[in-house]
Amino acid sequence: MEKGNTEQLIESLSRGLAPVRPLLPPARRALLWLGAVALLFGVIVLSFADLAAFAARFAAPRMALEAAAILLTGITAVIAAFHLSLPDRSTLWRYAPLPPLALWIATSGLGCLQYGLGLGPPGDRTGDSPHCFAFIVGVSVPLTVLLYAVLRRARPLDPLPVALTAALGVAALAAFVLQFFHHFDVTAIDLVVHMAAVLCVVAIAGASRRVLAAGG
Amino acid sequence: MAPETQLQLQEASWVVLMRAAQGGDARSYDQLLRSVSPFIRNLVRRYCRDPDLAEDVVQDVLLTVHRVRHTWDPQRPFSPWLASIAARRGIDRIRRASRVARHEVSDEIAIETFAAPAANNESGALHAAETIAPLLAALPERQRRALEAVKIRGLSVAQAASESGQSVAALKVTMHRAVKALRNLVGADKDGGV
Numbered sequence: 147m148e149k150g151n152t153e154q155l156i157e158s159l160s161r162g163l164a165p166v167r168p169l170l171p172p173a174r175r176a177l178l179w180l181g182a183v184a185l186l187f188g189v190i191v192l193s194f195a196d197l198a199a200f201a202a203r204f205a206a207p208r209m210a211l212e213a214a215a216i217l218l219t220g221i222t223a224v225i226a227a228f229h230l231s232l233p234d235r236s237t238l239w240r241y242a243p244l245p246p247l248a249l250w251i252a253t254s255g256l257g258c259l260q261y262g263l264g265l266g267p268p269g270d271r272t273g274d275s276p277h278c279f280a281f282i283v284g285v286s287v288p289l290t291v292l293l294y295a296v297l298r299r300a301r302p303l304d305p306l307p308v309a310l311t312a313a314l315g316v317a318a319l320a321a322f323v324l325q326f327f328h329h330f331d332v333t334a335i336d337l338v339v340h341m342a343a344v345l346c347v348v349a350i351a352g353a354s355r356r357v358l359a360a361g362g
Numbered sequence: 363m364a365p366e367t368q369l370q371l372q373e374a375s376w377v378v379l380m381r382a383a384q385g386g387d388a389r390s391y392d393q394l395l396r397s398v399s400p401f402i403r404n405l406v407r408r409y410c411r412d413p414d415l416a417e418d419v420v421q422d423v424l425l426t427v428h429r430v431r432h433t434w435d436p437q438r439p440f441s442p443w444l445a446s447i448a449a450r451r452g453i454d455r456i457r458r459a460s461r462v463a464r465h466e467v468s469d470e471i472a473i474e475t476f477a478a479p480a481a482n483n484e485s486g487a488l489h490a491a492e493t494i495a496p497l498l499a500a501l502p503e504r505q506r507r508a509l510e511a512v513k514i515r516g517l518s519v520a521q522a523a524s525e526s527g528q529s530v531a532a533l534k535v536t537m538h539r540a541v542k543a544l545r546n547l548v549g550a551d552k553d554g555g556v
Contacts, residue, residue: 151518155520159424168384
């Protein structure tokens, strides 16, 4: 195309220019979103969870470390998604959630080793894995919709990493809330089911990434 | 003046213009886009030697800048934001162009080699123009304007989209429908013995 056409394009873009409000910095937007979700989750947990059982379970350092790693995965992934949605932020943000994710898998894996490859301690837990899967996916999907609604305002130029980190973030937050209703140690089967649920959410979000690019 | 100082002055001027543009100042925005175009062109030409394609990419970058102008934080430098958009859009477009080049044959080659020997003949071309004019006139106005802008006036799809107030995707759909409608009209004419 010719330069003359570029001149005409500039004229047409400038004509009737509408003012825009710049987006808030990504970390602040992420914290606002996380704050709103924490409020929602707080109400649910305080209303329905057995907090005494949760406190007793997480008195063990490994369990506390596992819960912290899950929460950290969720928080860093959501913050990363907000950064990645902007054109001038480092693409290295896509790797930010990986260290806490590795810690999550490692601490859960350690728990599994305590029971060998068995199904875990005997008693009240057989058959709960499908519920865990449904919980993580069921909580993550509406949360992803809420997060997409905010992220798409940036009209990301490369929506795939934004979608993937956002999905990992919401799935990890859902897995964290699950800890309040999961009154038994994680077994090998649980770990596989939790990770399968996270991957399922990430796959759904990845497939719907074009929603982000469309903008809002 | 030292090149560093010149760059700093340029950056400072872009920051002032972009802040005003975010506030809706059309004159500052016009000035900014004219000022950044050579910068974008230089960036794009580093990895795109075809001048036509490079200018198409420049226009695409300008459209993207317009679409995401609210994502620039007035507290941050402007050049890295612009350079990042230019690099991403440029790489996307050049990849797409090379994909198309691998899988498609350009119209001129197709017409010369396969389709219609008469198309290489000047009188044939004149006859084609006479035939196409009433067919174009029979199209719905939106479709006719889209085809005329891109195929006759030679605008890029991005520019034609901006001119008509449509998105690039919507303009492509309109053009696709226009070509389909033309094909049907040509078929109807042939059936009618024209």
